[in-house]
Amino acid sequence: MMEEIIVIRCMDRRGGKRLDQKKKTESAQGRAVYELALGGAEVESVYDDVDSRIENGDVVRIDYMPHGSTEPGIKGCGAVATAQQVARGQRETSERLKERYVQRLEGMGVELEKLSSSEAETAIARAEMNALEEHLKKRGLNVPIVYSPMAFGKEDEQHGEKLAVMFRFPTTRTMEADLEALKKTGTSLKQEDTYLVSCGNPERALVSLEMAVSVIGAKDIFLVATNDREFNALSKFQDTLAREPFMNGASISLRKIDGNRSKIKI
Numbered sequence: 001m002m003e004e005i006i007v008i009r010c011m012d013r014r015g016g017k018r019l020d021q022k023k024k025t026e027s028a029q030g031r032a033v034y035e036l037a038l039g040g041a042e043v044e045s046v047y048d049d050v051d052s053r054i055e056n057g058d059v060v061r062i063d064y065m066p067h068g069s070t071e072p073g074i075k076g077c078g079a080v081a082t083a084q085q086v087a088r089g090q091r092e093t094s095e096r097l098k099e100r101y102v103q104r105l106e107g108m109g110v111e112l113e114k115l116s117s118s119e120a121e122t123a124i125a126r127a128e129m130n131a132l133e134e135h136l137k138k139r140g141l142n143v144p145i146v147y148s149p150m151a152f153g154k155e156d157e158q159h160g161e162k163l164a165v166m167f168r169f170p171t172t173r174t175m176e177a178d179l180e181a182l183k184k185t186g187t188s189l190k191q192e193d194t195y196l197v198s199c200g201n202p203e204r205a206l207v208s209l210e211m212a213v214s215v216i217g218a219k220d221i222f223l224v225a226t227n228d229r230e231f232n233a234l235s236k237f238q239d240t241l242a243r244e245p246f247m248n249g250a251s252i253s254l255r256k257i258d259g260n261r262s263k264i265k266i
C-alpha cells in the first residue's frame, strides 16, 4: 500500500498551485497526498474523512496547511479576516458562518477581537491543530500532525475578475488535472481564480461554500464528480444549495469528469 500524507488546507485560490506542486514532489518519493480543503482550514468538518483514511490506508502524517507569514501588503486568510470583523461587530453574517467561524473559535480560546490578523491566523491554527489532536487521541489514532503554513507573496496575487469555487470529493489528483478535464465539459477555469472546497460530506462543505460566495464574492459554484455515485450525491446537494439564501444569483453547475485521466503520471 502506498504511503500517504493527508493535507488539510484553506480553500484559498492561492493554495491550488502549492498543493499540486506538493503532490508532484511527494509522488516522486512514492507518497500520495490526499487533499482536504475548507474555508480557514477548519478541521471539524473533515474528522470523518481523516478517520477513515487513517483506518483504511497507510497515512504517515497529517500536514496542516493554513496561511502563514504573509508579506506586508499581501492579503491573509479571508475566513480569518471575516471572523475578526464579525467578532468586532464590523460585519454581519449568517448564523451559520457566525457559529462556525466566530463562536466555535472563541469557544476554543481564540480572542478574535484582540489579535492582529497574523496573530489570529497563528492562534486559530494552534487551536485547530489541538482540536484535531484531541479528536485523534479519542479515536485511538496515532498519526503526527505537522504545521506547514502556506506563505503567499506577490507572485500569488494575480487573478481574474470573476472568482469561482469548485467542490470535489477528497482526492490525491491534482487540481490542475481536474481543471484540464473540466475543459472537456466546456468549462475553462483558471486555477488562480478558483477556490477549492473538498471534504467527504458535501453538507459539511456548505459553510465554506457560503464563505466563498457571500464573503469572497465567487459567482459560480462547480460541483465536480468523477463517477455515478459522486454525481448522484452532488445532484442531491445541488438542490440543497439552490435553496440557500446566500446563493443570491450565483450559479451552480454539476459536472462529471474522467477522474482516471487526471491521476498523476510520473
Ligand SMILES: [Zn+2]
Residues within 6 Å of the ligand: 010, 011, 012, 039, 040, 041, 067, 076, 077, 078, 079, 080
Ligand atoms: Zn484562507
